[in-house]
Amino acid sequence: MGKGSGSKESLWVDMTAMCDVAFLLLTFFILTSKFKVEQPVEVFTPSSVSEVKLPETDIMMITVSDDGRIFFDIDGQFKRMDLINKIDEKYSLNLTDQEKTAFSLGSSFGVPIGSMKQYLSLPVDQRKSVRMSGIPSDSTNNELSEWILYGRMTNPKIRIAIKADKDASYPVVGKVIKTLQERNINKFNLITDMEIRPEI
Amino acid sequence: MAQMETAESGGGRKKHEKVRAKKMSTRVDLTAMVDLAFLLITFFMLTTTLSQPQTMEINMPLKPDNEDKPPEVKQSKVLTLLLAADDRVFYYHGLPEDGMTVDYTNFSAKGVRTILLDKKAEVEAEHGKDETLVLIKASDESKYKNFVDILDEMSITGIQRYAIMDILPLEVEMIQSAVIEK
Numbered sequence: 194m195g196k197g198s199g200s201k202e203s204l205w206v207d208m209t210a211m212c213d214v215a216f217l218l219l220t221f222f223i224l225t226s227k228f229k230v231e232q233p234v235e236v237f238t239p240s241s242v243s244e245v246k247l248p249e250t251d252i253m254m255i256t257v258s259d260d261g262r263i264f265f266d267i268d269g270q271f272k273r274m275d276l277i278n279k280i281d282e283k284y285s286l287n288l289t290d291q292e293k294t295a296f297s298l299g300s301s302f303g304v305p306i307g308s309m310k311q312y313l314s315l316p317v318d319q320r321k322s323v324r325m326s327g328i329p330s331d332s333t334n335n336e337l338s339e340w341i342l343y344g345r346m347t348n349p350k351i352r353i354a355i356k357a358d359k360d361a362s363y364p365v366v367g368k369v370i371k372t373l374q375e376r377n378i379n380k381f382n383l384i385t386d387m388e389i390r391p392e393i
Numbered sequence: 394m395a396q397m398e399t400a401e402s403g404g405g406r407k408k409h410e411k412v413r414a415k416k417m418s419t420r421v422d423l424t425a426m427v428d429l430a431f432l433l434i435t436f437f438m439l440t441t442t443l444s445q446p447q448t449m450e451i452n453m454p455l456k457p458d459n460e461d462k463p464p465e466v467k468q469s470k471v472l473t474l475l476l477a478a479d480d481r482v483f484y485y486h487g488l489p490e491d492g493m494t495v496d497y498t499n500f501s502a503k504g505v506r507t508i509l510l511d512k513k514a515e516v517e518a519e520h521g522k523d524e525t526l527v528l529i530k531a532s533d534e535s536k537y538k539n540f541v542d543i544l545d546e547m548s549i550t551g552i553q554r555y556a557i558m559d560i561l562p563l564e565v566e567m568i569q570s571a572v573i574e575k
Binding site: 205208209211212215216218219222223226227228238239240241242243244245246247248249257354356357358359360361362363364365366367370373374377379380381382383384385386387388390391 | 420422423424426427430431433434437438440441445446447448449450451452453454455476502531532533534535536537538539540541542544545548549557
């Protein structure tokens with residue numbers, strides 16, 4: 194009988210400690226994490242030896258894809274709401290509340306202001322699959338400049354980051370930089386990957 | 394433990410049974426809970442971005458007024474880098490002139506970095522520390538990667554003064570004629 198009870202006891206593993214550890218890790222991951230946001234294009238950034246980290250909030254992200262399309266993104270749901278309200282007012286797009294909410298919950302976008310209403314009225318799953326043409330940034334029709342202006346109005350302490358693909362041609366990036374300079378923004382960040390600093 | 398309890402009086406047996414019953418009830422099988430916790434951990438690990446991206450900070454000069462004269466710099470302190478197609482960097486010292494030949498190099502450690510370090514040492518010997526001025530001009534054929542690479546070289550070689558400028562038509566011609574020659 195003693196033998197039997199012994200073997201029975203050995204089968205019973207105490208899970209309490211393991212459970213504690215598992216939940217501790219779970220808490221850690223929940224608290225430290227930020228969800229991945231789906232990007233309209235995949236961008237491979239070039240690498241640099243710079244070791245500055247990008248702050249997590251108050252970021253205006255201008256993405257340049259390898260085929261030269263420009264996308265715009267700003268963080269914070271309420272700031273996005275504020276931004277689309279301002280754009281709606283300026284360009285009288287007559288957006289419905291539903292479309293504005295769709296904008297505030299979305300992420301990076303690259304559609305001209307003219308087709309914004311059409312884009313926002315699409316259901317969520319279709320909006321992801323639609324191919325965006327990029328934000329116009331020519332000197333005659335510089336909508337990017339408008340987005341930057343209103344983006345800064347919604348959040349004055351915003352920082353501007355340019356995330357360009359390493360194969361994007363320089364003139365497009367140069368155009369973005371020039372647009373920023375025209376708005377008197379002379380300090381901005383370029384997003385890069387990490388690289389080990391070589392010895393010289 | 395059992396001995397201690399038998400040493401007690403009549404109520405001991407009752408108490409003993411009670412304790413045993415309690416002991417059985419406290420053993421909860423946590424296996425399922427652990428399974429669940431690890432499942433959630435896995436989910437969070439896969440769906441989240443832990444690392445923040447690296448960035449490179451750029452400070453551009455203020456937009457000059459039309460009346461402002463550009464600051465004058467001694468020619469011997471200036472090195473101009475022209476970023477061209479196919480990861481090539483053309484470079485020349487001083488001011489651009491007609492019919493000037495430009496050499497080219499690449500982005501490797503033996504390429505543009507040695508040129509920058511040589512120039513830096515040369516200017517340092519002649520004019521003093523941090524006097525080198527590098528002008529970076531990206532042509533329309535260059536890639537964004539070239540631009541970041543060259544800014545990176547500035548940081549690696551420790552050149553403090555550099556400017557990002559538009560390429561001049563003369564310099565475009567210089568690149569073209571150099572390409573034809575090669």
